[in-house]
Amino acid sequence: MSALDGTELGRYLRWLADERGQHFADYQQLWRWSVTDLAGFWSSIWDFCGVRAHTPYEQVLGSREMPGAQWFTGATLNYAEHAVGTPADADQVAIVAYSQTRQHIELTFGQLRDQVARVRYGLRKLGVGRGDRIVAYLPNIPEAVVGYLAAASLGAIWACCAPEFGARSVIDRFAQLEPKVLLAVTGYRYGERYFDRKAEVAEICAGLPTVEHAFIVPYGDADGSWSDILDGPADPGFDPLPFDHPLCVLFSSGTTGKPKAIVHSHGGVLVEHLKNHLLSFDLHPGDRLQWFTTTTWMVWNALVSALLVRASIVLIDGDPQYPDLVHPWRIAEQAGTTMMGASPGFLMACRKAGVHPAKEFDLSRLRQLGAVGSPLHADGFRWVQEELGPDVLLNVGSGGTDVCTGIVQGGPWQPVVTGEISGRCLGVDAKAFDEHGREVVGQLGELVITSPMPSMPVGFWGDTDTSRYRAAYFAEYPGVWRHGDWIRFSDTGSCVVTGRSDATLNRGGVRLGTAEFYAVVEEFDEIADSLIVHLEDTDGGSGELLLFVTIRPGYVLDDALRQRIGKALRSALSPRHGPDTVLAVPSIPRNRTGKKLEVPVKRILQGAAAEDVVSRDVLAEPTSLDAFVSYAKNPR
Structure with a gap:
């Protein structure tokens, strides 16, 4: 039995063969075609998905210049x-809504x-x-x-x-x-x-x-x-x-x-x-997509879009982990969820708490588990595979509000690579560039997109001359979208996103993404969370590397633990990347989508006022910056 049997991607491949005479041996071939023949690929999505236009399009791609690509010119919809x-x-269910404020609604x-x-x-x-x-x-x-x-x-x-x-x-x-x-x-x-x-x-x-x-x-x-x-x-x-x-x-x-x-x-x-919901998420009519999100996050827009393919959407309003950590699994059982989205932090918390979701709940309808928001540690991959079994595809991805979708992720035709993201999304010409604008493979570089996508923004509101839009994405590499993440692609197409490129550490000529630190540090039983910041010297010295950690109840941060952490980092990463200082803080600042805020913390430690670098309203825990503000005033 083929892995594509019964999938929307399998149906699409058969359609391509029958209707377009296109045949592909593997996912990499399909992806390469999707980014080299943009008109052929996106017109196939239009036709295969049955887009209903009031006026037909004249050209699929009138101009491919970035920014300013013109898609499906003349069409109205x-x-x-x-x-x-x-x-x-x-009579089919569209919305299943769970709330802590009022009754369940369908x-x-x-x-x-x-x-x-x-x-x-x-x-x-x-x-x-x-x-x-x-x-x-x-x-x-x-x-x-x-x-x-x-x-x-x-x-x-x-x-x-x-x-x-x-x-x-x-x-x-x-x-x-x-x-x-x-x-x-x-x-x-x-x-x-x-x-x-x-x-x-x-x-x-x-x-x-x-x-x-x-x-x-x-x-x-x-x-x-x-x-x-x-x-x-x-x-x-x-x-x-x-x-x-x-x-x-x-x-x-x-x-x-x-x-x-x-x-x-x-x-x-x-x-x-x-494209995404059919070919990567493999959503069918009658399926149910559950993904905890607030209405502020682009994941909400993606959740609503499951309606496009006649899947139901499961809305969760309130604390997703109330009354207990396993509540999202409980909702998945009750709703009959077929694809569930979760943050890597939630999955790792379940692992550390000894949760066995498939034993504790009936998840027999679940086919995919999505994970976005931050990198998922290799142990998280293994935990999902052990707990949910081979019939549930772990689809780890990374994308952004800027394109309102995924850039790299998995799907039914891609292997799950432990500790990595399976590959590039169809139609997304993603690469890693070095500082000279050259593609690199096997080493960290800037995540860029070298061909236009239909979901790239039409602009920023009020930016009539497009200057702010161009500065945000196209200033570094003219004509190429710079996304702002630091990524490493393998020669087989899988990849690892190691954090925001403006938070990347460069010490002694070795560049490391912050996620690589966290993968080492947060495996310590004593550590609940961590954040790394590098303060560069103005005279070109090695600077100061500061590691902040939150300690689990029952443990303390003493010199012995500091030494163990430093030894583990030097061994796993490089001798230059042992921290100069390890400090305990009550909590690590994260935004409401779970991303650690390395750059605002760095700016605070460099002397900026907290209110000038981040609004506390965007913080998951409003008081999480207080310890860093105190440290900036009185380093120790």
């Missing part, structure tokens, strides 16, 4: 039309389609139309999905922040867009705690003077005015829009400066997510 299903899907495609049509009517009645901005301060609940798709149906532009963000951070993001409508909740529950956000909503409204209409979604202890926009008649239309018409604005994390307002298009998100 609508993302929302593809997401809400057809009358034939009416919506069929018929109910979703009806609600989107009603909200569309309500927005049109308010004068909302093409190009207007609708912003939301909402958790991961069905109303967020409905609002997103209703806005898209009109050609209005969507942006969302999760309600754990403070008012200042929300205003910094939304004010750039000059929105016309605001949707919000006035509180939410996270685990055992209830967070009242009435004051924040009032401040957000005051800070967005262009908002003409604000609606409160009934949630928690608030009745809300959502029914005012939902109770009208249905208007089941979908405005035909150019391929590159803005669909949504996603914001960068704001951990290294003011959040960038990244504009993604209807067509770009549509064709990229159809």
Whole structure:
């Protein structure tokens, strides 16, 4: 039996053979074709996935210059039309929503389609139309999905922040867009705690003077005015829009400066997510995709896009590990999840806690486990394989908000390589470059993309001359997208992402990614988490290498442990990479998607004020910077 039997990728390969006369011996051949014949590959995705265009395209790729590539010129379509299903899907489940604030909710495609049509009517009645901005301060609940798709149906532009963000951070993001409508909740529950956000909503409204209409979604202890926009008649239309018409604005994390307002298009998100969800995630109609995310993260947009292929989406609202660590596995059993996304940190925590998910829960429907957000240690790979068995594919990937998808990841036709990512995504011409712009294999380099992708942003909001967009991605290597990650590709195509390239350590001429340190340090039983920072000398010396660790309960950081850590790092990495100082801190700063914040910490240690380098609203734990601020004032 072939590994591709019964998969969407297998069906696509048969279609390519029958319809296009294209035959491929292995994944690498398929990938190479996908990035060398861009028009052939992306037109095959369009046809295979059945993209419904109101006006057909004239050219697949009018210009391939980056930035500024012109995709599917002349075509008009609508993302929302593809997401809400057809009358034939009416009785199939579209949304399964778990919440710590209210009761479990399920919506069929018929109910979703009806609600989107009603909200569309309500927005049109308010004068909302093409190009207007609708912003939301909402958790991961069905109303967020409905609002997103209703806005898209009109050609209005969507942006969302999760309600754990403070008012200042929300205003910094939304004010750039000059929105016309605001949707919000006035509180939410996270685990055992209830967070009242009435004051924040009032401040957000005051800070967005262009908002003409604000609606409160009934949630928690608030009745809300959502029914005012939902109770009208249905208007089941979908405005035909150019391929590159803005669909949504996603914001960068704001951990290294003011959040960038990244504009993604209807067509770009549509064709990229159809490709990804069918050929890599192997989602079929009737499948269920569960991936914990907030509405701020691009994973939310990717989660919603499972609707494009008629899979159900499992929404988790609240603390995913409440009342206990294994709660995501419990939800997977209850929902009948077929693909589950998890952070590497969660998987490693389950491993250390001795969790046996397949023994404790019925996961018989689970076929894939996705892991993104940070590198997964080799022991995490082994734990997943031992616990879930060979019938569950571990799909480790890395991508970004900037392209709203994966850049490197796995799939049904790629081998799982312990400690590595299986390879490049189809249609993504990813490489590692050295400082001279030359491709390198087998050594660390800048992650770049050398050919255009449909889901590259159409620009930054308000960046009329594209100067900020060009500076962000194309300044280092003209005509080549520099993603900002540090990566190493093997000669077989597998790869390891070792962290952000601006956090990469260069000591004594040896460059190392921060993830390589963490892979060594966090295997110590005593260490719960860690963060490494290199402070360079202005006179060209070796600088100071500082390792910060959080210690597990019952252990202490003493000289013996420091010596063991240093010896392990020098042995595993290089003699130059033993830390000069090892310090214990209460917690390691991470953003809300789980990424460690090496660069903001480095800037604080170099003398910058914390409020100038990162907003505490983007931190998973707002007090996690305090120890670093104290250390910067009084190094010891």
